[in-house]
Amino acid sequence: MLQNFRLYSQYYDLLYKDKDYALETDYIDQLIKQYKPKSKNVLELGSGTGRHANLFSQNGYHVYGIERSSEMVNIANQSKRENIEFQVSDISAFEVNKQFDIALSLFHVISYLNSNQDLILTFQNVYRYLNKGGLFIFDVWHSAAVHALIPEKRTKQLSNGKISVIRNANPIIYPEQNVVEVNYDIEVTDLKSGTKTVFTEKHPMRHFSKPEIELLAFATQFEILHSEEFLTKAIPSEDTWGVCYILKKI
Ligand SMILES: C[S@@+](CC[C@H](N)C(=O)[O-])C[C@H]1O[C@@H](n2cnc3c(N)ncnc32)[C@H](O)[C@@H]1O
The missing domain is CATH 3.40.50.150 (Vaccinia Virus protein VP39)
Incomplete structure (x- = not known):
């Protein structure tokens, strides 16, 4: 799962x-x-x-x-x-x-x-x-908006003073399934130590x-x-x- x-x-x-x-x-x-x-x-x-x-x-x-x-x-x-x-x-x-x-x-x-x-x-x-x-x-x-606007790569960046998070969203479109798989690459930086954590997640959206x-x-x-x-x-x-x-x- x-x-x-x-x-x-x-x-x-x-x-x-x-x-x-x-x-x-x-x-x-x-x-x-x-x-x-x-x-x-x-x-x-x-x-x-x-x-x-x-x-x-x-x-x-x-x-x-x-x-x-x-x-x-x-x-x-x-x-x-x-x-x-x-x-x-x-x-x-x-x-x-x-x-x-x-x-x-x-x-x-x-x-x-x-x-x-x-x-x-x-x-x-x-x-x-x-x-x-x-x-x-x-x-x-x-569906009408997905077809007209076509999902694109996007980046979001936020910070709370302790950590900063950069999220890159890379969509893959599956037209026959009515699904857009949004692949997130996430980088979290501890602002005090500078340590970075990187992970990925898939969010398949119908x-x-x-x-x-x-x-x-x-x-x-x-x-x-x-x-x-x-x-x-x-x-x-x-x-x-x-x-x-x-x-x-x-
Ligand atoms: C984008 S979040 C929305 C959470 C919340 N409703 C909000 O507005 O912040 C989607 C949520 O749906 C949950 N979710 C997705 N599929 C689910 C499923 N089949 N059964 C239960 N929860 C599910 C995820 O774990 C996640 O917490």
């Missing part, structure tokens, strides 16, 4: 320190209030280092996170607020003895599911643990068209209530990298 997020987890929050988790949480909270007001219990798939979970807890939700990487869960547990639990499991094969009003999967977690089988198993699992009428809200890479999500929803007994560009609420276009889908359990 692919072992990403093992070493990457240590640098994840630094690499995404400028990501506006509060804004994203408010955006999702608005969607929940619009489509299923009075929701309380949230199942979060791919909960990562728990940053959305903490903010949803502040907004009064109870969050149960499922996350495959034990390293990510260890970090999440260090700053966990009340009414939050995390379980180390794969989102295509977990069991839990609770039911939920809302299932969330944020920051392209569903795009990490490359095979139709893993997608179907995950959607079926979400169906199983949602209350009737419950919502499944997630954002995924958008992108989706709306008809594919419609088919997945149909096959697993969801209906699509709405889709829009993540955060901006714009109608998805060739410039829309992340599309947010709101599905309802029939």
Whole structure:
């Protein structure tokens, strides 16, 4: 099995320190209030280092996170607020003895599911643990934008005063699979000693068209209530990298 997020987890929050988790949480909270007001219990798939979970807890939700990487869960547990639990499991094969009003999967977690089988198993699992009428809200890479914008090599550099991290992303496009394999070369420098650590990780990301999500929803007994560009609420276009889908359990 692919072992990403093992070493990457240590640098994840630094690499995404400028990501506006509060804004994203408010955006999702608005969607929940619009489509299923009075929701309380949230199942979060791919909960990562728990940053959305903490903010949803502040907004009064109870969050149960499922996350495959034990390293990510260890970090999440260090700053966990009340009414939050995390379980180390794969989102295509977990069991839990609770039911939920809302299932969330944020920051392209569903795009990490490359095979139709893993997608179907995950959607079926979400169906199983949602209350009737419950919502499944997630954002995924958008095929139209991948075809139009074509992923390129990118470099990101961040520092927290103790270490600096340089991440080079080299994408390999697999057009027949609707997958872009993002290969990260990461160099971490200890700013005091000058010691460098270098490692690599593969993040194979699947992108989706709306008809594919419609088919997945149909096959697993969801209906699509709405889709829009993540955060901006714009109608998805060739410039829309992340599309947010709101599905309802029939
Ligand atoms: C880009 S991170 C997003 C984390 C978090 N949702 C956030 O917004 O910061 C993707 C996360 O999904 C998790 N993940 C990917 N595939 C998974 C799977 N099949 N089962 C459980 N977790 C998975 C990874 O371990 C990683 O923590």
